[in-house]
Amino acid sequence: MSKANQSTALPRPIRRYGPLAVLGVFSLWTLVPLFWMFLSSLKIRKSMFEFPPTIIFDPTLRYYQDMFLGSNPVTPFLANSVIVALGTAVLSVGLGTVGGYGLSRLDLRGKKHLAFWIISTRMAPIVVVVIPLFYVYKTAGLLNTHVGLIIAHTTFNLPFAIWLMRSFFDEVPVSLEEAAMIDGATRWQAFRKVSLPLVLPGMGATAIIAIVFSWNDFIFALIFTSNATQTMPVAASQLVTQTGTLWGQVMATGVVILLPMVTFGVIVKKYLVSGLTMGAVKE
Amino acid sequence: MAQIALNHVTKEYNNGRIVAVNDLSLEIEDGEFLVLVGPSGCGKSTTLRMVAGLEDATEGDISIGPTRVNELEPRERDIAMVFQNYALYPHMNVRKNIGFGLQLSTDLSDTEIEERVEEAAQLLEIGELLEKKPKALSGGQQQRVALGRAIVREPEAFLFDEPLSNLDAKLRKQMRTEISRIQEQLGVTSIYVTHDQEEAMTMGDRIAVMNDGELQQIGEPNEVYNYPANLFVAGFIGSPSMNTIETEVAADGTHLEAAGGALTYDLGADDHPDPDLSPGDRVTVGVRPEDVSVRAAAEAFTDQTHRATVEVVEPLGSDNLLYFDVDGASWTARVSPAFEPEPGDEVAFSFPRDALYLFDDRGVTVESRDLTDPAEAEQVTAADGDGAATR
Numbered sequence: 172m173s174k175a176n177q178s179t180a181l182p183r184p185i186r187r188y189g190p191l192a193v194l195g196v197f198s199l200w201t202l203v204p205l206f207w208m209f210l211s212s213l214k215i216r217k218s219m220f221e222f223p224p225t226i227i228f229d230p231t232l233r234y235y236q237d238m239f240l241g242s243n244p245v246t247p248f249l250a251n252s253v254i255v256a257l258g259t260a261v262l263s264v265g266l267g268t269v270g271g272y273g274l275s276r277l278d279l280r281g282k283k284h285l286a287f288w289i290i291s292t293r294m295a296p297i298v299v300v301v302i303p304l305f306y307v308y309k310t311a312g313l314l315n316t317h318v319g320l321i322i323a324h325t326t327f328n329l330p331f332a333i334w335l336m337r338s339f340f341d342e343v344p345v346s347l348e349e350a351a352m353i354d355g356a357t358r359w360q361a362f363r364k365v366s367l368p369l370v371l372p373g374m375g376a377t378a379i380i381a382i383v384f385s386w387n388d389f390i391f392a393l394i395f396t397s398n399a400t401q402t403m404p405v406a407a408s409q410l411v412t413q414t415g416t417l418w419g420q421v422m423a424t425g426v427v428i429l430l431p432m433v434t435f436g437v438i439v440k441k442y443l444v445s446g447l448t449m450g451a452v453k454e
Numbered sequence: 455m456a457q458i459a460l461n462h463v464t465k466e467y468n469n470g471r472i473v474a475v476n477d478l479s480l481e482i483e484d485g486e487f488l489v490l491v492g493p494s495g496c497g498k499s500t501t502l503r504m505v506a507g508l509e510d511a512t513e514g515d516i517s518i519g520p521t522r523v524n525e526l527e528p529r530e531r532d533i534a535m536v537f538q539n540y541a542l543y544p545h546m547n548v549r550k551n552i553g554f555g556l557q558l559s560t561d562l563s564d565t566e567i568e569e570r571v572e573e574a575a576q577l578l579e580i581g582e583l584l585e586k587k588p589k590a591l592s593g594g595q596q597q598r599v600a601l602g603r604a605i606v607r608e609p610e611a612f613l614f615d616e617p618l619s620n621l622d623a624k625l626r627k628q629m630r631t632e633i634s635r636i637q638e639q640l641g642v643t644s645i646y647v648t649h650d651q652e653e654a655m656t657m658g659d660r661i662a663v664m665n666d667g668e669l670q671q672i673g674e675p676n677e678v679y680n681y682p683a684n685l686f687v688a689g690f691i692g693s694p695s696m697n698t699i700e701t702e703v704a705a706d707g708t709h710l711e712a713a714g715g716a717l718t719y720d721l722g723a724d725d726h727p728d729p730d731l732s733p734g735d736r737v738t739v740g741v742r743p744e745d746v747s748v749r750a751a752a753e754a755f756t757d758q759t760h761r762a763t764v765e766v767v768e769p770l771g772s773d774n775l776l777y778f779d780v781d782g783a784s785w786t787a788r789v790s791p792a793f794e795p796e797p798g799d800e801v802a803f804s805f806p807r808d809a810l811y812l813f814d815d816r817g818v819t820v821e822s823r824d825l826t827d828p829a830e831a832e833q834v835t836a837a838d839g840d841g842a843a844t845r
């Protein structure tokens with residue numbers, strides 16, 4: 172390192188602890204509300220709004236009991252959420268994989284423009300398309316169906332899925348497929364037996380992103396579903412009623428919405444990281 | 455095993471705006487090892503890829519054995535290819551990598567495939583690596599696996615696309631011998647693409663030199679080295695490159711004069727028959743570095759001695775390479791390691807009439823080094839051998 176560089180470098184303690192401080196603040200910023208939500212879901216209504224909040228208290232599970240065993244259980248909504256999220260993931264990953272493969276391998280004039288056009292469809296805010304889509308759905312009879320919501324979510328996931336999968340296929344050397352084709356494979360076999368296994372982490376990463384989007388989506392679900400097909404976020408929103416907010420239920424529902432995603436995230440973390448960074452370094 | 459033939463093959467890109475291979479005709483004999491050599495972008499890899507079926511020929515016919523293969527898919531051509539980056543399947547272990555082709559293209563039973571894989575692994579001495587993934591292998595081992603994948607299929611032809619260029623120098627030499635050995639043992643027709651002229655010289659039964667998409671010369675290594683068809687081949691084959699300088703035939707018709715006057719050469723020396731040149735002809739003179747004799751003192755030691763200032767001395771151990779400037783052209787001489795002038799030293803250099811190459815103004819060879827009489831060639835070496843001259 173040159174002298175000039177040394178003189179402009181930050182003092183050692185800042186270089187060392189600075190990042191930790193920033194990460195610490197970030198962690199507090201994201202985790203404290205979640206922690207607060209979790210604690211509140213176990214508190215009776217009175218102690219929920221005490222200030223300063225109590226950390227040690229007598230926990231109650233009545234909101235959770237209410238949610239699953241009460242007169243209006245959330246289980247069907249949870250099932251809706253799972254169906255829609257998985258459907259969206261399968262469709263997004265499937266179409267994203269073939270689309271990404273095509274975009275990566277095809278020698279096409281104006282490929283850059285095509286790619287940009289695909290991603291540009293993702294740039295419109297959801298609210299802009301919701302009303303026109305509503306009419307389309309109404310005519311097509313897709314309102315209040317799982318399929319309708321899956322299609323809506325896939326539409327919004329697909330551009331990203333295609334781009335993500337394309338970048339994964341870009342990292343798989345063409346010569347691997349060529350070698351396979353010389354070895355006796357058809358183009359399809361080369362794709363399926365050589366390229367596809369190599370982009371599995373990418374497919375995993377794409378699936379996760381699709382699931383998270385679908386699981387958390389509120390607007391599409393609110394507009395396109397009714398009672399029978401409602402997903403968890405919409406169900407949670409209905410706990411805010413004209414006569415008051417059922418805070419305990421809101422908090423418990425929040426935890427139930429969050430928990431599967433967090434668990435899922437922890438399980439696939441390694442996979443996701445290897446997926447998102449695969450090929451970051453050229454071999 | 456089969457003969458491979460290319461008949462007036464042309465490859466164009468962008469609707470003819472780029473001509474990668476231009477009207478190439480080649481015949482590779484059954485069991486022959488042909489090396490396609492040339493600088494990068496000369497069309498050699500494109501040629502190989504057309505034979506493999508990875509690129510379509512724009513014009514011309516390609517045949518393997520009696521079959522015209524232009525319209526056949528790569529998998530239908532019964533060839534095996536070794537890629538520069540080896541192209542091993544990262545998610546399969548070595549055993550599966552080698553057996554993959556057999557599984558796809560034959561109806562052999564698993565046991566038979568197993569046997570063939572073991573056999574190939576034994577031939578390449580990679581038996582103990584069979585369960586490993588490519589990532590766990592060194593470059594040299596990966597190269598062997600790539601070779602194994604090719605030979606296990608017992609194809610009509612091997613295609614090699616610069617297979618050694620990712621290896622370090624020592625390993626490269628070792629694998630060079632290995633590939634030659636295996637090819638000879640199996641007797642499979644092979645096309646080997648490289649930009650390394652040394653690889654071409656040492657490995658090929660014949661070498662085909664390409665430049666700008668066109669075949670420059672095809673022949674046995676020594677033939678191409680000793681009798682290059684043109685200035686390009688002369689400069690490309692041989693390391694260090696042939697020394698060249700542009701000259702003009704003087705009014706007397708037997709003297710060559712470089713433009714700057716730094717060099718004149720009497721073609722009539724040593725009772726050599728005159729080439730067919732007329733006064734005023736532009737002629738490029740070429741001399742191989744090993745044919746240039748250099749003396750320390752700037753004195754005349756032959757009839758035709760020239761002077762130059764040493765710019766760089768490169769000791770190779772067995773020889774020293776001297777670099778000096780001749781009228782703006784950088785020349786090299788390969789001399790005995792005992793002769794070590796300092797950069798900046800004035801030296802005298804000379805080259806025998808027999809060692810001369812002459813090229814006309816289009817670069818076509820007019821005259822090559824005269825090796826017809828071995829006794830005479832030996833005499834030349836002996837004459838130069840005294841003192842600190844050439845090897």
